[in-house]
Amino acid sequence: MNKVKVAVIGCGSIAQKRHLPEYKVNPYVEIVAVCDVVESRVAEVAEKYGARAFVDYKEVLQLTEVDAVSVCLPNYLHASVTIDALNAKKHVLCEKPMAVSLDEANEMNNAAKANQKKIMIAHNQRFVSSHHKAKHIIESGELGKIYSFRTTFGHGGPENWSIDGRTSWFFNKEEAFVGAMGDLGVHKADLIRYLLGEVSEVGAFVETSAKENTSVDDNAICILKMESGVVGTLTASWSYVSGGDNTTVIYGENGTIQLENDPDYSLKIDYKNGECVHYKLDKIQTNDEKGQTTTHVIDHFVDAIIYDRDPLVTGEEGIKSLQVILSALESNESKQITKINSIASVY
Structure with missing residues (x-):
C-alpha cells in the first residue's frame, strides 16, 4: 500500500x-x-x-x-x-x-x-473513549428519556499552551474572531450534537473578564435546546486558573452519566435504583505532555x-457545530434566544 x-x-x-x-x-x-x-x-x-x-x-x-x-x-x-x-x-x-x-x-x-x-x-471529542461509549449507551435506550445535560470545557487560557504564549494570535480578534468559544466551546458543541442530536435554539452570555488587553471572549455560558426538546448548558472558559475541566454530565430518566468527571473512571453511571457502574477507559487527551494521548x-x-x-467529522458536520457558536454570539449581542436556522450567513 x-x-x-x-x-x-x-x-x-x-x-x-x-x-x-x-x-x-x-x-x-x-x-x-x-x-x-x-x-x-x-x-x-x-x-x-x-x-x-x-x-x-x-x-x-x-x-x-x-x-x-x-x-x-x-x-x-x-x-x-x-x-x-x-x-x-x-x-x-x-x-x-x-x-x-x-x-x-x-x-x-x-x-x-x-x-x-x-x-x-x-x-x-467524538473520538474520546468515554464519549463513544456514552453514545452507545444513550442510543441503546438504557437511560430512558434524556432530560438535561451540562458540558464544560475550561482551562487557564492559551497563553499556557500556545507556542507564542501571551502574544499568540488567540488573543487577536482579527485573527481569532472568537476566543474561548472558538477554542473550547465549539468542541463541546460538536460533542453534544454527536451525543444528543441537533441544536435548535441557543441563549448565551459571552464575556471578556479574565484576560487583559484583548477583546475576544474568555468566558461563555450557553443554554442549548436540542431538536428533541432536551435542554442543557454549555460552558467555555479561559479563566480556570487552578486546573482544567473537560466534563459532560447527562441526566436521564433511569440514571445519570458522568463523563471525564472522575480521575479514575472516565465514565460513571448512577442509576436511580441506587446501582453505580464505573468504567475505566482510555483517558481524554490533555495539553499536559505527561497526560498526552492520541486524539485518533x-x-x-x-x-x-x-x-x-x-x-x-465532515465539512457538513463542522458547519453545524460552527452554527452553534455563531448563534451564541448573536444571542449575546441581541439579548434574545437565537434559532439556529435564523442566523445570518455572514456573522
Whole structure:
C-alpha cells in the first residue's frame, strides 16, 4: 500500500503536539513538507521530521507528491488556505473552528465537492473513549428519556499552551474572531450534537473578564435546546486558573452519566435504583505532555483517504457545530434566544 504523503501548514503547538507526532507514528503516512512563516521554527520542525521546509504555503500546494494537508493556522486563515488546498487537489484536515462565518464554511464544502476531495474538521471529542461509549449507551435506550445535560470545557487560557504564549494570535480578534468559544466551546458543541442530536435554539452570555488587553471572549455560558426538546448548558472558559475541566454530565430518566468527571473512571453511571457502574477507559487527551494521548483524529483522517470513505467529522458536520457558536454570539449581542436556522450567513 502506498503511503499517504502529508504536508502540515502551520507549525505551532497544535501541529507539534498533535498533528505531527500522530502522523509520524501512523505506518501509512509519510510527512513530506512542513510550512510556517517563522523560518527558524519551520526549519527545526523539518529537521525533526525529515521533511522539506517552506514559508509560503502556496509552494507546498504545488508539490505533486502531496496527497493531503493539515491546516493548523489562525482561525481567519482556515477557509482561504483550505480552499486553496482543495483546489490544488489535496485532501484537507482543518483545525477547529472550521471558519469564521457560514459563508466561508459553505465555500470550503463546495470546494471539496467540486474537487472530489475530503475535508475533515479536527473535532477530537467524538473520538474520546468515554464519549463513544456514552453514545452507545444513550442510543441503546438504557437511560430512558434524556432530560438535561451540562458540558464544560475550561482551562487557564492559551497563553499556557500556545507556542507564542501571551502574544499568540488567540488573543487577536482579527485573527481569532472568537476566543474561548472558538477554542473550547465549539468542541463541546460538536460533542453534544454527536451525543444528543441537533441544536435548535441557543441563549448565551459571552464575556471578556479574565484576560487583559484583548477583546475576544474568555468566558461563555450557553443554554442549548436540542431538536428533541432536551435542554442543557454549555460552558467555555479561559479563566480556570487552578486546573482544567473537560466534563459532560447527562441526566436521564433511569440514571445519570458522568463523563471525564472522575480521575479514575472516565465514565460513571448512577442509576436511580441506587446501582453505580464505573468504567475505566482510555483517558481524554490533555495539553499536559505527561497526560498526552492520541486524539485518533489523524488515524481516522488517514483511513478515510486510504479506504475512500467519509470521515466522521465532515465539512457538513463542522458547519453545524460552527452554527452553534455563531448563534451564541448573536444571542449575546441581541439579548434574545437565537434559532439556529435564523442566523445570518455572514456573522
